[in-house]
Amino acid sequence: MSLDTLASSTQIKGLAALELRLAEDLSLLELPAREWVMSRTHDGQDVLEVAVIGGGMAGLAASAALKLLGVRACIFDRSPQGLEGPWATTARMETLRSPKQLTGPALGLPALTFRAWFEAQFGADEWQALDKIDRLQWMAYLVWYRRVLALDVRNEHSIEAVTPRADGLVMLSVRTQEQRFNVFARRVVLATGRDGLGGPALPGFIDGLPRARWAHSSDTLDFSTLANKRVAVVGGGSSAMDGAATALEAGAKSVDLLIRRNDLPRVNKGKGAGNPGLTHGHQTLPDEWKWKIRHYINTVQVPPPRGSTLRVSRHHPKVRFNLGCPVLSVENTDDGLAIHTPKGTFAADFLIVSTGFKVDWSARPEFAAFAPFIRTWADRYAPPSGDEDAELSDSPDVGPAFEFLEKTPGDCPGLSNIHCFCYPATLSHGAVSGDIPAISTGAKRLAQGIAGSLYREDVEQHYAALEAYAEPELYGDEFTPADAPPQYAEDQ
Structure with a gap:
């Protein structure tokens, strides 16, 4: 037996033991609850009781939390199995940015954590030596998470339309390679990721540029095509660093990072603010505090990770960090792209724009049936002068279970049966609907809210079942009724 085969066999045995441990933990906790x-x-x-759109981390966590409460959820994902979410496709970081010890989607179950999965295969010493979690290893963990919890995931199922109905059902128009069909669900969860209600936030200067000469950082891109080319990257955040590093590693002739700020942010304020008080309390804060906290984080911005930045800078002198260098305009020329900035004109063969995402309903035609009726934070709150924030204003104003609310009550019956469990819910609920640190909190909050609303809808049937319940605890042979005491018998 080769060393590789022996190592693989040891890993399989370790995982088998972990899976037995998880099964025992679930049994001790009487989980999952019986279906009800x-x-x-x-x-x-x-x-369907619940349909979840998206089989990435958030969709898996939501489905698992519902299953533990005895609610059946079916996940639809357009990607092939193992390619759900960004981890094995458009993500280009070497490791996750989150600290390795965060428990992620484990839902309070120690045996379901990444650490338990890792140590079962590689041992505690390797865990202690690990700095950050490898991106593809995280994907492998999510594949295991799905399998060990036996979650119902329908891969290569694209959702072409989501239509809420006045009868309380939501119709999903589904397309596979073989057919199109409709399914109906009582609740629909949008676990659609960072760009879950829109798409890339594209700067105006790319208008009119040939599509072959630029890409957004979230696009699928064959970086080998950038070998020996001059590349410009707009932005100074994590995705900009990942794109720049990947281009350099693919043999780019040079990379110019064009960074609007005069310096990169140094402190991750969001990390410093993270604590159970904020996680559980954000949704109950007054509007002005919700806005103030999220706007401040948006304004100071999150620095790129140290490792990601070093991954780029080690390619010096092929890479240049151009600070205080916003892009004013871009021209397409015979020699490539002429990128005009206050610091001069940069020549490039290819441009990568790492400019984030925005809520953009026009980019999501599958949501057209209900998008115009959604209440946003612009309908709810007017910030103080100087604190305007388009990302926050465009965010949906969602309810306690992440449900969409109507801008005008009565205009879109059934809208509240669609739940927004993706990044745009952050202003309403805090960072619990997409990021690793508090995804379990968000999934539990979502699942509990949906379970409660399903029970309320059927309370008459549940009451009838209560009345009809007839399994005896006593059979009549457990005791003998006493005769009446003599003093009472005399009075009769």
Whole structure:
């Protein structure tokens, strides 16, 4: 037996023991709860209790939290199995940015943590030696998470339309390689990621540029095509560093980072603010405090990780960090791109814009049936002068279970049966609907809210079931009724 085969065998045995431990923990906790939601049909078709759109980390955590409460959830994901979310596709960092000890989607179960999964295969010493979690190893962990919890995921199922109905159901128009069909669900969860309600925030200067000469950092891109080319990267955040490093590692002739700020931010304020008080208390804060906290974090911005930045700078002198260098305009020329900035004109063959994401309903035609009716924070709150923030204003104003709310009550019946469990819910709920640190808190909050609302809808049926419940605790042979005491018998 080769050393590689022996190592693989040891890892399998370690995982098998961990899975037995997890099964025992779930048994001790009486989880998952027995299924209890009243079944429904529509035109002879079974109605799903919950449909989750997106099989990445948030979708898996939401589905798992619902399953533990006895609610069946079905996940639809357009990607092939193992390619859900960004980890194995558009993400280009070497490691995760989050500290390795964060428990992520484990839902309070120690045996479900990444650490338990890692140590089962590689041992405690390797865990102690680990700095950050490898990106593809995180994807492998999520694949295991899905398998060990037996979550219902339908891969290569694209959702073409989500239509809330006045009868309380939501219709999903589904497309696979073979067919198109409709399914109906009582609740729909949008676990659609960072750009979950829109797409890239594209700067105006890319208008009119040939698509072959630029890409957004979230695009699928074959970086080998950038070998021996001059590359410019707009931005100074994490995705900018990841794109620049990947281009350099693919053999780019040079990379110019064009960074608007005069200096890179040095402190991750969001990390410093993270604590259970904020995690559990943000959603109950007054509007002005919610806005103030999120706007401050947006304004000071998050620095790129040290490791990601060093990954770029080690390619000096092929890379240049151009600070205080916002892009004013870009021209397409016979020799490539002429990028005009206050510090002069940069020549490049290819441009990568790392400019983040925005809520943009036009980029999500599958949500067209309900998007115009959603209440946003612009409808709810007017910030003080000078604190305007387009990202926050465009964010949906969602309810306690992440449900969308109507801008005008009555205009879109059934809208509240669609739940926003992705990044744009952050202003309403805090950072619990997409990022690793508090994803379990968010998933539990979502699942508890959905479970409660499903029970309320069916309370008459549950009460009828309560009345009809007839499993005896006593059979009548456990005791003998006493005769009446003599003093009472005389009075009769």
